[in-house]
Amino acid sequence: MSKIFKKDMTRREFVKKTSTAMVVTAASSMIPTFAIGGMAPVKVGVLLPFTGTYAKLGSHILDAMKMRIAQAGDKLGGRPVEYKVIDSEMNVPKSTQRINKLVKKEKVDFIVGPVHSGIGINMARMLKDKNVIAIVPNAGADQITGELCAPNIFRTSFSSWQTAYPAGPAMLKDGHKKVVLLYWNYAFGKQTAAAFTESFVAGGGEIVADMPTPFPKTEFQSYFTKVAALEPDAVFTFYSGGGAIKFMKDYAAAGLQGKIPLWGTFLTEGTAKAAGAASEGIKSTLHYSSELDNPTNIKFKADFKKTTGDDADVFAVQGYDAGSLLIQGLDGVKGDTDAKIDLQNAMRNVKIDSPRGMFTFSKANHPIQDIYLREVQGGVNKVIGVAAKALEDPAVGCKA
Numbered sequence: 001m002s003k004i005f006k007k008d009m010t011r012r013e014f015v016k017k018t019s020t021a022m023v024v025t026a027a028s029s030m031i032p033t034f035a036i037g038g039m040a041p042v043k044v045g046v047l048l049p050f051t052g053t054y055a056k057l058g059s060h061i062l063d064a065m066k067m068r069i070a071q072a073g074d075k076l077g078g079r080p081v082e083y084k085v086i087d088s089e090m091n092v093p094k095s096t097q098r099i100n101k102l103v104k105k106e107k108v109d110f111i112v113g114p115v116h117s118g119i120g121i122n123m124a125r126m127l128k129d130k131n132v133i134a135i136v137p138n139a140g141a142d143q144i145t146g147e148l149c150a151p152n153i154f155r156t157s158f159s160s161w162q163t164a165y166p167a168g169p170a171m172l173k174d175g176h177k178k179v180v181l182l183y184w185n186y187a188f189g190k191q192t193a194a195a196f197t198e199s200f201v202a203g204g205g206e207i208v209a210d211m212p213t214p215f216p217k218t219e220f221q222s223y224f225t226k227v228a229a230l231e232p233d234a235v236f237t238f239y240s241g242g243g244a245i246k247f248m249k250d251y252a253a254a255g256l257q258g259k260i261p262l263w264g265t266f267l268t269e270g271t272a273k274a275a276g277a278a279s280e281g282i283k284s285t286l287h288y289s290s291e292l293d294n295p296t297n298i299k300f301k302a303d304f305k306k307t308t309g310d311d312a313d314v315f316a317v318q319g320y321d322a323g324s325l326l327i328q329g330l331d332g333v334k335g336d337t338d339a340k341i342d343l344q345n346a347m348r349n350v351k352i353d354s355p356r357g358m359f360t361f362s363k364a365n366h367p368i369q370d371i372y373l374r375e376v377q378g379g380v381n382k383v384i385g386v387a388a389k390a391l392e393d394p395a396v397g398c399k400a
Contacts, residue, residue, distance in 0.1 A: 041082035042330065042337060045102035045132075047095070047113030047123070050087040053216045053241050054115050056270065058088070061137045061319030063308050065112060068323030071303075076326055077335025084108055090216075092118040099126050109337045110135060112322050115315075117141035117160075117188035124148040131340060133347070135325060137318040141187050145366040147397030151344045154365040156321040156352075158287055159393045160191035163265045166371045166387035167236060167285040168199030171263055174283075176233040178208045182223060182247075183238040185212035192238040192265060200236075208232050218246045224254040237264035244271045252278035270313035272376045279376045285388075287369050288314040288356040289381045297355035317355045324352050364395035 048058035062085070069081055084106040086098050095114070099122070102108045111127070112135045114120050120139030127134050128150040136144055136155040140163070145155055171179065179200065183189040189212065197207055208230055211223050227235060235256075239247045244267050251257055262282045269286060272279040290301060290312055300320060304312040325347055332346030333339045348361050359369040373385040 039079050039335075041080040042076045042326075042335070043082050043084060043106060043108040043110070044076075044326070045106060045108035045111040045113075046083055046085040047088050047098060047102065047111060047119070048085075048137075049090050049115050052090055053243055054090060057115050057138065057241060057315045060270075060308075060310065060313060060316040061112075061115070061322070063310075064304060064312075064316035064319035065137070065323040065326075067303060067307050068320045069327065072323075072327045077330030077333065077337075079330075079335045088114050088116065088119055090116045090119070092116065092122060095119040095122050096126065099123055103127075103130075103132055108132060110326065112137055112319075114139050116186075117144075117191075118186060120144050121148065121187065124150070124153055127153065133340075133344065135322045137322045138315060139188070140191070142191050142393075142396065145362075145364040145393060145398060146395050149364045149395060149398035149400045151348075151365070151400060152340070154325065154347060154361070156325055156367065157318045158369075159366065160188050161195040162366075162369075162391055162393045163286055163371060164192040164195035164238070165199045166373075166391065167196050167263060167265060168201075168205065169203055170283075170285060170373055170385075170387050171200065171234060171236065172203045172205055174234075174261075176261065176263075177204070178206050178233045180209045180211065180227050180230060180232045180235045181207060181237075182211050182213065182220075182227075182235055184215040184243065186215045189215065189238050193236075196236055216243060218243050220247055220250045221254065224251060224256060227256060227260065228254070232260060234261040234263055237262065237267055239264070240266045240269070241271070244268070245274045248275040248278040248282065257281075266314075268374070268376050268381055270311075270315065272381060273311075273379045276379075279379070281376060283373065283375045283384075284381065285371050285373055286314060286381075287367070287371055288317050289372055289374050289383045291380055291382050292355065292357065292372075294355070294357060296353050300355040312355070314356075321352050321354050321356075324354070325350060328352075362392050362395065364393065364398045364400055366393045366395060368392045 050058045110133050115138040117139045124144045133152045138157045140160045181193045301312045328350040329347035333343045359367045371388040372383050373387040374381040375384050
């Protein structure tokens with residue numbers, strides 16, 4: 001006999017208790033559980049570089065994301081978290097196999113990654129409109145929230161257009177009319193150069209030379225010889241990580257520092273101290289500076305230093321904000337990862353209280369955020385202005 005039905009129960013009481021039991025059962029079945037009764041974990045796949053030129057970027061993103069989730073009790077929507085971590089090795093051809101492993105073998109609910117734009121483009125193509133939700137904590141290729149945009153693809157970082165476009169007007173305002181471009185020759189580098197060129201030329205500037213360099217090689221001397229011969233007003237660049245450190249040191253060693261102003265995006269981020277005197281005076285446009293004076297950033301920097309022993313940088317911020325997006329999104333659906341549409345809507349509508357400043361998401365699931373003008377002073381990126389306020393990526397080709 002049913003435990004709900006009792007011999008002396010009226011028909012009305014039976015219907016009421018049965019209906020209540022069915023509601024409770026339906027609600028509890030929304031969240032996956034183990035056979036022993038414990039709540040199943042939310043599976044977060046991670047595809048980031050932990051070896052090579054961008055290893056520090058990958059570790060900072062992951063460490064900050066895990067730190068943020070730990071601050072929320074190591075729970076997402078009330079459920080424990082299980083991380084499935086794969087080293088991307090910055091290898092685009094192998095990324096298909098690695099993404100498939102996370103999706104098909106590990107059966108993750110989310111994939112957080114990558115750093116490399118080429119891998120990001122591949123991941124967006126593979127996951128577009130699939131059940132897995134992607135959170136891109138770095139890769140800035142325009143296509144990810146442009147032509148490849150989808151309701152299940154989010155970004156907590158930037159696009160190449162968003163960080164570089166404001167540099168054109170800023171350099172013109174600083175009196176630089178003739179500029180040489182130097183950047184790593186892969187998707188993000190090329191799009192960065194194109195975005196800068198778009199605004200700089202429209203404002204009356206001239207690109208006197210466009211000199212992409214092979215990625216990830218760091219032999220720059222021959223390019224510096226050409227720069228010296230051209231005598232431009234300034235140089236605009238994109239390099240990052242270990243390559244950026246060598247670029248700045250070699251630029252100074254070539255006698256160009258102080259003679260031909262060096263500008264960029266990302267160039268001095270997380271690298272200024274390592275480059276030492278060679279980084280002094282370099283200006284850049286970016287969506288974060290460790291010197292931002294807001295309560296969230298002050299606490300974040302202290303927590304990250306205590307947790308990892310490293311100084312916080314923009315890559316850590318992007319990982320931290322990926323953690324915040326997961327927390328708020330899953331809280332919005334009470335941990336129900338099967339409620340895909342509701343989950344995606346909850347994530348799109350959040351407001352992230354970020355160390356970079358408060359931001360929201362566009363219809364393309366891309367941050368609408370301030371872009372700061374920075375200058376290295378005493379080894380840190382001092383904020384000397386706002387290059388663009390609440391800038392929204394144009395998301396060219398997005399039909400979401």
